Amino acid sequence: MYQFSGKLKTIALALMVLGAVGIISGFLSTPSSVEEVKEQLHHAQNAHGGHGEAKVEHHEATDAHADHHTEASHDTHGHDAHGHADEAHHEAAPSHGEEAHGDSHAEHVFHQLKNRPWAALYVACMFFFGVTLLVLAFNAIQRVAQAGWSIVLFRVMEGITGNLLPVTIILLVLLLLGSAHVHHLFVWMAPGTVDPTAANYDAIIDGKSWWLNVPGWTIRAIVYIAGWNIYRHLSRKASLAQDNATDLVNYTKNFKMSVAFLAFFLFTESMMSWDWIMSLDPHWFSTLFGWYVLATFLVSAVTVIAMVTVYLQSKGHLEYVNDSHIHDLAKFMFGFSVFWTYLWFSQFMLIWYADMPEETTYFVQRFEEYKLPFLLMIPMNFIFPILVLINSDYKRIPNFVIGAGVVVLLGHYTDVFIMIMPATVGGEWFFGLPEIGAILFFLGLFIYSVFTSISKAPLLAKGNPFLHESETFHY
């Protein structure tokens, strides 16, 4: 039995407290009124000196984005609206001067700054949720595939999914706060978007309201989260019951449940990504999106399994885990990194190639406003893991796996950041206290719930019929 050490528990709690402080400071530092934002912008303008050309350009970019969300337009995907808005600004800038320009702009920036602490929380929550969910799916795949190598890791994976319930509860609360209009991450939820008489009526969002409506969206969220958690609960129960069983009844039950779960997961994962991430940019769409989100969480999930395994092994808790098991995990990290890159590139390249306005805006904004993190993803998520993990010997060295894992996880956090931030805070993003605080909080929660869960059951799934294959596994 694993004992959750007091030291680790303290670290986890400290992380949560520190994170909470960061999160709260993020909420406290948001401006309370548009006037305040105007003041700030004014200062920034002066600080930039005489004409502040770069800043003006930046304003236009964010304004264009605002129109993206608010301007009603009968053009199918609203790109022309961008064009007009940009032109209007070009013409307006010299004649109206800074003041008139600043008014609507300040309001827009105000909303973005208001969004920031929420978005920071949402990104971190989504990342840790996705990782946990995909560990659950990976575990289900191992069961369904009747893998012979990974049985000794089952309890590690099951332990990690102990984070699923807490993180999905927080996520659900965050989502419901959106439908209650406490935060405004989902612009299509704003009152008036589907009301033709309202000032912010959006014909495109209205056209999608058969899918993007608060009741339907909320019910779907509850269904997905309930479905995943029910499987996690039942599968864990069956797995523990198998430990002391003399027959394979529980094993068979678990196998069948896992098949059903994977079928459910295959559909709900795509729908989840449309509902919770793609709809942040309600004018944009991509058929690949669901699988792309899957890939980013999958590689992170395998990385987390590898890192927790290496940690537990270093503490002497995983008697039967040898370097072949680590090697296999590292191979999955390597393979899925390439797979993520394949899907990332497929989506990006096809949109870049055809350059159709309604899709391209998505990448234009990311490329212009998020250049550094956007470009940094490729070395972090592709080149680095490829170079470090292609060597068979290196894949067996725990330090290499940990090192590569840290970079991969940071890279995929960045990926989630790039998916969510541009739609919510636009050009007003910064990686600061709120973001770091949110990561630390969910990391603390992760460590706490995972190791609590691991300490509750023996680390060897004794009753599994493939256990001995896994114990003697050697590659």
Added chain:
Amino acid sequence: MSSHYEAPIREPLVLGEKSYHDITVDIAKPIEGKANKNWYIAFTISLIAFLWGIGCITYTIGTGIGVWGLNKNIGWAWDITNFVWWVGIGHAGTLISAVLLLFRQRWRMAINRSAEAMTIFAVFQAGLFPLIHMGRPWNGYWVLPIPNQFGSLWVNFNSPLLWDVFAISTYLSVSLVFWWTGLLPDFAMLRDRAVKPFQKKIYALLSFGWSGRAKDWQRFEEVSLVLAGLATPLVLSVHTIVSMDFATSINPGWHSTIFPPYFVAGAIFSGFAMVQTLLGIMRKVTNLENYITRLHVEYMNMVIMLTGGIVAVAYASEFFIAWYTGSPYENFTYMSVGAATGAYGWAFWSLILFNILIPQLLWVRKFRRSFIASFLISIAINIGMWFERFDIIAIVLSKGHLPSTWTRFEPTFVDIGIFIGTIGFFGVLFLLYARTFPVIAQAEVKSILKVSGENYKKLRDGNHE
């Protein structure tokens, strides 16, 4: 993998009381014996179809593409449908030999040889279409970036059709090398058994002087692993590039980011269905029932279910997003209400029936483990996947942006004749292969005999009790 322990719960992969020698004899038998009447009948039919296809191809090239049913709005139809269909079929071979090797699936050993042969013969058929669908096929070599006398006029590397050239040719070369490397120990076995000098000479040539020393085997294993590692991204990228022929365009219904992984999943789906069809016959006529067992059939059906499920999610995504875009043009794509109710409704519903509904029968264990049911379902999938490609191409092109360009496509006898010809050609190659090549990788099957052979498993389990 070197572990010699296997959980008793796993079913045996080699049935009967087989010894190493039995495996050799069983696999060499179809090659060393004489062909029977049925083989000659099948071969003759295939050959006639093939010759008929050659006739149609010659007629096309001699007269012009106008003999096909294409029109000025539907410039691609049966030609590219068949191309994508054949390339897709070819993907299962590499999947079985490369991906299943990476995943250490022992059951692949009885089917990888034939699956790879199928790959290569299917890519041959696929490769015909890019050539013969050209208006001026004699200028085909202009697609290659060769220095020339036109001021070194080069190709534009921005076209997915050019990427196709590189993808298909690389795919064929690597598959061929991978296949042949695996054949060396088996050809050596045939060489060593041959009694007639002529056969000995042939197999001596084919086996490259393989002598099976420890060092050779060590390198052989390493090469297989490296090639499998290379072939896996290759197999994904090849059908990805084929999918980009459509996805890079701006046609509603073609321009879809999900195409790359979805085409790959569809390729594995259809490829496995074809392997199922072929092996269903082969295990009977070559008496290899002890090697290609019910378990193999079930495992293949499971892969078919998985990839079929992935394809179903992709259809759902296509259908959903087409709706979600709010674009009126998306109402006429191959996965839309417009397609389901339009003039090509029959093609849409054939796709749904053959690809989505019928394969769901495989959830029933009885069907999954039945040779007859698997055979019939696999044929349904082959038909369904042909319709998928036809729908993507013809339905989308039949209703483009401008209503004044809306039209229909009707194939002529030449379109159909060429397709039949490729099936004949494929049959000719496969039938010849089955008579001259070891259709099961005996060296590999021998490596799992003592772990997964029925008699050895019984012996071991007896000791445990």
